[in-house]
Amino acid sequence: MGAAYMKNLIDNAWVDSHSGTTFENRNPARWNDCIGAFPASNVIDVDNAVRAARTAYSTWRLIPAPKRGEILRRAGDLLTQRKDDIARAMTREMGKPLFETRGDVQEAIDTAYYAASETRRLFGLNAPSELPDKMNLSFRVPIGVCGVITAWNFPLAVPSWKIFPALAAGNTVVFKTPTDAPHSPCLFAQCLIEAGLPPGVLNIIHGFGEECGGALVAHPGVDLIAFTGSTEVGKAISASASKTLKRVSLELGGKNAMIVMDDADQDLALEGVLWGAFGTTGQRCTATSRLIVHGTIHDAFIAKLCERARTLRLGDGMSPNTEVGPVINEKQLHSIARYVQIGKDEGAQCVLGGTPETSEEYKNGWFYKPTIFTGVLPVMRIAQEEIFGPVLSVIRASSLTQAIEILNGTMYGLSAAIYTRNVNAAMRAIRDIESGIVYINGPTIGAEAHMPFGGVKQTGNGHREGGWTAFDIFTEWKTVYIDYSGNLQKAQIDADRH
Numbered sequence: 423m424g425a426a427y428m429k430n431l432i433d434n435a436w437v438d439s440h441s442g443t444t445f446e447n448r449n450p451a452r453w454n455d456c457i458g459a460f461p462a463s464n465v466i467d468v469d470n471a472v473r474a475a476r477t478a479y480s481t482w483r484l485i486p487a488p489k490r491g492e493i494l495r496r497a498g499d500l501l502t503q504r505k506d507d508i509a510r511a512m513t514r515e516m517g518k519p520l521f522e523t524r525g526d527v528q529e530a531i532d533t534a535y536y537a538a539s540e541t542r543r544l545f546g547l548n549a550p551s552e553l554p555d556k557m558n559l560s561f562r563v564p565i566g567v568c569g570v571i572t573a574w575n576f577p578l579a580v581p582s583w584k585i586f587p588a589l590a591a592g593n594t595v596v597f598k599t600p601t602d603a604p605h606s607p608c609l610f611a612q613c614l615i616e617a618g619l620p621p622g623v624l625n626i627i628h629g630f631g632e633e634c635g636g637a638l639v640a641h642p643g644v645d646l647i648a649f650t651g652s653t654e655v656g657k658a659i660s661a662s663a664s665k666t667l668k669r670v671s672l673e674l675g676g677k678n679a680m681i682v683m684d685d686a687d688q689d690l691a692l693e694g695v696l697w698g699a700f701g702t703t704g705q706r707c708t709a710t711s712r713l714i715v716h717g718t719i720h721d722a723f724i725a726k727l728c729e730r731a732r733t734l735r736l737g738d739g740m741s742p743n744t745e746v747g748p749v750i751n752e753k754q755l756h757s758i759a760r761y762v763q764i765g766k767d768e769g770a771q772c773v774l775g776g777t778p779e780t781s782e783e784y785k786n787g788w789f790y791k792p793t794i795f796t797g798v799l800p801v802m803r804i805a806q807e808e809i810f811g812p813v814l815s816v817i818r819a820s821s822l823t824q825a826i827e828i829l830n831g832t833m834y835g836l837s838a839a840i841y842t843r844n845v846n847a848a849m850r851a852i853r854d855i856e857s858g859i860v861y862i863n864g865p866t867i868g869a870e871a872h873m874p875f876g877g878v879k880q881t882g883n884g885h886r887e888g889g890w891t892a893f894d895i896f897t898e899w900k901t902v903y904i905d906y907s908g909n910l911q912k913a914q915i916d917a918d919r920h
């Protein structure tokens with residue numbers, strides 16, 4: 423399975439790009455390991471994919487939703503059978519340890535089954551009419567051709583949150599894969615084809631952001647763009663899509679914080695911050711990148727944290743011993759190094775890490791040591807900007823009120839966590855934290871497939887993927903009035919005037 427499926431998928435055929443140009447996909451843990459050459463698609467390939475999706479839409483939307491659900495369920499079965507192979511392909515192309523990539527595939531499996539089950543619900547609503555012998559109802563209809571563009575850090579889970587509900591609801595899809603992780607999405611698509619998805623219902627195009635993704639966003643034949651990525655690119659997509667008034671769903675960056683109060687179970691909080699900050703090498707939109715610690719426990723807690731973080735095992739994600747994999751590419755390694763320098767220049771203390779790992783074992787990959795800054799002030803850039811790497815900024819707070827104020831003091835609002843044993847403090851945090859997701863006594867990462875996922879402020883534009891709320895993105899409401907009176911009845915007319 424490994425070497426196959428490295429082309430565009432249009433009308434259920436694996437095809438090269440029109441221009442024949444390609445780009446290489448390489449293993450971030452061993453840069454000399456080239457996984458393959460993928461089509462660098464341009465506007466012509468995008469147009470071909472959109473046309474296929476448009477044609478397929480006319481028949482796919484008419485297939486009864488539970489029948490569409492059967493295909494998704496079979497795709498879930500195939501993903502389950504191939505979970506290990508797909509996880510290996512994913513680790514090889516983007517570096518997460520195998521236990522994490524298996525989790526990524528599992529999220530797609532759960533979403534397949536969840537979306538399949540929703541095809542027997544997709545409830546509409548009815549309400550009494552203001553007139554006699556008349557029925558009012560409103561139900562969900564698909565939107566049309568959906569363009570899906572995602573980041574590389576969750577090659578299956580995140581696309582599945584968009585693609586499965588979109589298909590379940592009767593839409594067709596053109597998916598522009600992440601440039602740094604194009605292979606595992608092809609293995610995902612192959613499962614859908616084998617599950618019985620008709621030609622053109624899901625199309626895949628590979629390529630670069632502006633050239634390929636930009637063409638998809640601008641295409642007049644695309645009705646909706648569902649995007650996951652950086653806030654910067656999200657804003658550009660929103661501006662471009664507004665020219666054709668497409669619906670746009672944006673899942674963007676984060677600067678997530680965990681508060682540890684003086685009454686917290688400190689051992690539990692310690693495990694939480696290690697996983698939240700250094701899991702996926704800090705390259706999650708929900709990563710814990712700020713730690714806000716109550717002043718009375720600050721020094722002892724940070725000492726324990728550094729002691730534990732120092733022992734995290736860096737390595738190739740294929741090795742069962744690896745706890746922290748590589749960062750995605752050289753550019754990202756330099757970006758992390760730049761932020762570490764900014765933190766030092768701003769006056770924060772780098773108490774752990776702060777350099778790439780370049781010893782013999784690591785020299786062929788992009789590895790950065792888990793890094794902790796203390797003495798961070800809320801206004802510093804390392805407390806405000808998304809670093810997307812294994813860098814944790816620790817901020818001291820003297821009260822719950824101050825901790826929440828610091829937590830809320832960024833332009834992002836995706837995920838947040840608080841560790842406390844005080845139920846009143848937990849309840850205030852739930853009420854006052856400005857984020858789409860709040861964890862009590864758990865880290866900032868760990869979303870479940872059937873619950874709404876997304877953020878406030880500049881983390882998004884108000885939509886929620888995951889669970890039932892995903893169907894609010896991928897459907898619109900059609901309202902129907904059925905008049906069985908046999909008379910012309912005029913609504914909104916003042917009865918007294920007749």
Ligand code: NAD
Pocket residue numbers: 571572573574575576580598599600601629630631632634635636637639650651652653655656658659673674675676706707708808810836881
């Ligand atoms: P990115 O914004 O650089 O790229 C995301 C995708 O957009 C890629 O497929 C890329 O090729 C494409 N793209 C880039 N420029 C484009 C353009 N002009 N038009 C259309 N498409 C374009 O992000 P990344 O570096 O791949 O991923 C990291 C970012 O993603 C972080 O900010 C992270 O927080 C965010 N992210 C958010 C979530 C979420 O659910 N909120 C989940 C995962 C990642």
